[in-house]
Amino acid sequence: MLEHLSIFIENKPGKLNRISEILAQEKINIRAFMIAGAGTFGVLKVLVDKPGQAAQLLCARGLAVARKQIVIAILPDVPGALNKLLASLSANGINVTDSYGFLLHSGKSAAVVIECDMKEKAINTIQEQGYDLLTDLEKLSV
Known part of the structure; x- marks a missing residue:
C-alpha cells in the first residue's frame, strides 16, 4: 500500500526549504505535497517516491515524522x-x-x-x- 509522510514543522521562513533540500540531496522525489498551517506550526503532507528512506532521514535531523498509509x-x-x-x-x-x-x-x-x-x-x-x-x-x- 502507498504511504505519505506527515511532518510537523514550524511556520517560519526556510523550514519547508530545509525539508526539500534534505530530500533533494538524497535524490528523493517529491511527487505532491500540501501544508495545513495552524498558527506557529503546521503539518506538511508529502508524497515521495521513497517514504521509508525519507522518514528516516528527516527523523535523523530532528523532525517529527509519521508514515501514513x-x-x-x-x-x-x-x-x-x-x-x-x-x-x-x-x-x-x-x-x-x-x-x-x-x-x-x-x-x-x-x-x-x-x-x-x-x-x-x-x-x-x-x-x-x-x-x-x-x-x-x-x-x-x-
Whole structure:
C-alpha cells in the first residue's frame, strides 16, 4: 500500500526549504505535497517516491515524522467526479481523515490522495465506482 509522510514543522521562513533540500540531496522525489498551517506550526503532507528512506532521514535531523498509509484514486477531470467518490465512501461508512488532490491530465484525469479508516473497504468502494487506483508512484505521470 502507498504511504505519505506527515511532518510537523514550524511556520517560519526556510523550514519547508530545509525539508526539500534534505530530500533533494538524497535524490528523493517529491511527487505532491500540501501544508495545513495552524498558527506557529503546521503539518506538511508529502508524497515521495521513497517514504521509508525519507522518514528516516528527516527523523535523523530532528523532525517529527509519521508514515501514513494512503489510497490514491484516479478520477475523471469532470465536475461531480469527486462528489461521487466522496458520497460513495460516506455511504459505506468510510471516514476520510485527510485528503488532497492534483490534476494529472487537464480534461482527462485527476488524482485524489485519501487517508482513511477501513482502507480495504475504501479500495473496494473506489473500484466498485469504476475508478482506477494508483498502486505505484512510478506510474504517476503528468
